[in-house]
Amino acid sequence: MRLSTVILPIYRWHDEGREVWRRAQELGFHAAYTYDHLSWRTFRDGPWFGAVPTLTAAAGATDRLRLGTLVTSPNFRHPVTLAKDLITLDDVSDGRITLGIGAGGSGFDATTLRGKDEEPWNPRERADHFDEFVPMLDQLLREPSVTWEGRFYVANEARNIPGCVQRPRLPFAVAATGPRGLKLAAQYGQAWVTTGDPKLFEAGTAEQSVAALRGQIARLGTACEQAGRDVSALDKILLTGFTPGNPLQSFDAFVDFAGTHFDLGFTEIVVHWPVQDSGFALDTKLFERIATEALAQFG
Numbered sequence: 001m002r003l004s005t006v007i008l009p010i011y012r013w014h015d016e017g018r019e020v021w022r023r024a025q026e027l028g029f030h031a032a033y034t035y036d037h038l039s040w041r042t043f044r045d046g047p048w049f050g051a052v053p054t055l056t057a058a059a060g061a062t063d064r065l066r067l068g069t070l071v072t073s074p075n076f077r078h079p080v081t082l083a084k085d086l087i088t089l090d091d092v093s094d095g096r097i098t099l100g101i102g103a104g105g106s107g108f109d110a111t112t113l114r115g116k117d118e119e120p121w122n123p124r125e126r127a128d129h130f131d132e133f134v135p136m137l138d139q140l141l142r143e144p145s146v147t148w149e150g151r152f153y154v155a156n157e158a159r160n161i162p163g164c165v166q167r168p169r170l171p172f173a174v175a176a177t178g179p180r181g182l183k184l185a186a187q188y189g190q191a192w193v194t195t196g197d198p199k200l201f202e203a204g205t206a207e208q209s210v211a212a213l214r215g216q217i218a219r220l221g222t223a224c225e226q227a228g229r230d231v232s233a234l235d236k237i238l239l240t241g242f243t244p245g246n247p248l249q250s251f252d253a254f255v256d257f258a259g260t261h262f263d264l265g266f267t268e269i270v271v272h273w274p275v276q277d278s279g280f281a282l283d284t285k286l287f288e289r290i291a292t293e294a295l296a297q298f299g
Contacts, residue, residue: 002030002268003258003295006239007223008275009034009049013057014026017177020273021058024065027291031066032058033054033100033270038076038109042278050084061095066096070270071175071193071237073104074129075121076113080158086170087160094207095165100193101137101177111285127180128152133176134184141169173237177216179223191235191268195242204244210260213238217265237268241280248282254290262298 005024011017024032034036056068081189090097090188103126104110109241110120121129132150133162140146140160148155164170177197185192197204197212204212217236224231238261240247247257248271258269271290272283 001258001262001295001298002064002269002289003274003291004031004033004237004268005029006033006270007049007273008040008043009054010043010047010275011049012047012229013049013054017054017057018061018272021061024272025062027288029291030268031068031098031243031274031287032062033070033098036069036072036077036135038112040108043079044108048266052089055089055097056092058088059096064096064213066098067093068098068173069100071100071102071173073102074126074133074152075104075110077133079133079140079153080155083137083158083160086141087162090164090166090170090284091162093165094169097166097170098173098191099170100173100175101134101179102193103127108151123178127178131180132183134172134188134263135204138169138172149294173235176184179219180275181221183227185234186227186229187229191237191240192220193237195239198242200244201242202244206243206245209243209245210264213261235263235267237270239265248286248290251286251289251294255294259298263276270293 007024011020021032030270034051034054039048051069058067062222086097086099098265106120111118131153132152136148136150137154140158141164144159144161144163146155146158173191173193174181174185174189175193176185177194194213194216196209200209200212223232245253261269272280274284274287
């Protein structure tokens with residue numbers, strides 16, 4: 001069982017950023033992730049920094065904490081340039097990077113690199129890009145030279161020397177709930193990520209959410225079986241904040257929530273670093289108590 005955090009890339013490094021990431025390590029979190037977006041929801045009109053430079057700086061400010069994205073997507077990434085950034089990050093951090101990766105969404109920054117009148121990719125288009133993005137990135141991170149000509153992406157002798165510190169490559173945590181994404185998680189993932197069932201967030205119940213997550217894990221198991229993998233070999237990561245109710249309303253509420261989801265088979269629960277005056281507002285003392293004491297409740 002692991003407990004991790006997401007630190008939004010909103011902090012000026014020399015004002016608060018460095019100390020926030022250092023504090024995450026001091027609190028004993030397994031990993032600290034950040035969103036890989038160009039902007040996001042209610043934070044669109046405030047500071048929002050790049051994920052890769054932020055993680056590079058965090059790697060220099062910490063020495064034990066795992067670092068990563070939750071999540072990177074094809075919405076504005078190309079496998080070749082992303083692979084180069086990831087290999088560099090893995091080197092700077094001495095092998096502490098996990099790539100959270102997903103198909104992306106349709107809102108916020110999904111059309112930033114598209115024409116003014118262009119629509120965001122629909123779900124099928126996102127899945128089509130993801131189907132090519134993941135195996136190409138896998139190859140780029142494993143091999144010193146890659147030539148690839150696909151439907152969406154091209155590489156001509158893309159060089160990636162010396163490769164990742166972590167061998168054969170840094171781990172992928174694949175965010176997926178649909179059949180095509182779960183197939184990719186089963187084939188290429190070292191971990192699987194979910195936020196729950198988005199249809200239940202506003203009007204659903206905790207019981208419905210647990211049932212939906214149980215179903216997702218069952219479908220992941222089927223995908224792993226079809227891929228010839230043991231589903232127990234994949235870490236299962238739940239990013240909180242998008243399921244019904246508020247598991248962070250008290251220490252006991254979080255312990256109950258964590259226990260229920262660990263029993264479902266999740267191996268890592270991720271909580272957002274508190275951001276006051278936002279949807280991620282939380283008393284700092286409660287947050288730090290959860291970070292330092294919650295896992296001890298499970299023996």
